[in-house]
Amino acid sequence: MKIEDIKGSYxxxxxxxxxxxxxxxxxxxxxxxxxxxxxWIATRSLDVISLLxxxxxxxxMDNKYLVIDGQDPGSHYYNVRETFYNLxxxxxxxxxxxxxxxxxxxxxxxxxxAQRFLHQLENCQSILLVxxxxxxxxxxxxxxxxxxxxxxxxxxxxxxxxxxNEVLDLNLIDENICSxxxxxxxxRWEGNDGAWSALFNGITLTGx
Numbered sequence: 001m002k003i004e005d006i007k008g009s010y011x012x013x014x015x016x017x018x019x020x021x022x023x024x025x026x027x028x029x030x031x032x033x034x035x036x037x038x039x040w041i042a043t044r045s046l047d048v049i050s051l052l053x054x055x056x057x058x059x060x061m062d063n064k065y066l067v068i069d070g071q072d073p074g075s076h077y078y079n080v081r082e083t084f085y086n087l088x089x090x091x092x093x094x095x096x097x098x099x100x101x102x103x104x105x106x107x108x109x110x111x112x113x114a115q116r117f118l119h120q121l122e123n124c125q126s127i128l129l130v131x132x133x134x135x136x137x138x139x140x141x142x143x144x145x146x147x148x149x150x151x152x153x154x155x156x157x158x159x160x161x162x163x164x165n166e167v168l169d170l171n172l173i174d175e176n177i178c179s180x181x182x183x184x185x186x187x188r189w190e191g192n193d194g195a196w197s198a199l200f201n202g203i204t205l206t207g208x
Contacts, residue, residue: 001175002178025191066103080093126153130159
């Protein structure tokens with residue numbers, strides 16, 4: 001798909017990682033109705049997303065798989081690694097408490113977002129899933145998983161970085177996957193606002 005092919009209105013637009021940047025940008029562009037399971041955690045591999053969806057989030061953030069992995073300078077939260085899927089939570093377990101004291105509330109939030117995400121996949125007619133970082137091979141594997149779940153139309157927008165100052169369309173020959181390169185701003189975790197705005201120009205959320 002080319003960038004021009006994904007322009008239009010969608011019932012559901014969601015981030016599928018790998019970090020907080022896509023969720024922030026979708027929020028800034030008013031393209032996000034609610035929080036999803038991948039918005040505020042780090043997922044280092046797109047194949048992890050495929051596995052989570054195919055497993056319907058079984059064992060997702062279960063406490064028996066959680067370990068403390070320190071904290072970032074200035075952060076008020078523990079970095080917590082989930083070893084079953086190799087995920088990282090950095091916004092859910094305040095350092096003011098023993099992290100286990102926050103677990104019940106955090107797990108309820110994770111489960112609620114996961115079930116809402118699956119419900120949207122199964123019931124929306126037009127879906128755009130936005131992934132930062134990954135390979136075309138991983139995206140094809142995700143497409144295979146989604147094809148068994150999504151009843152409507154779906155598009156995977158795969159975004160990677162490059163050193164140029166423009167958005168580059170890789171013109172991937174796949175009717176469900178659009179792969180692009182964008183410039184990043186290494187000094188901002190939020191990324192390059194101009195690049196994200198240019199990429200999502202012409203994309204809207206149904207009902208907005």
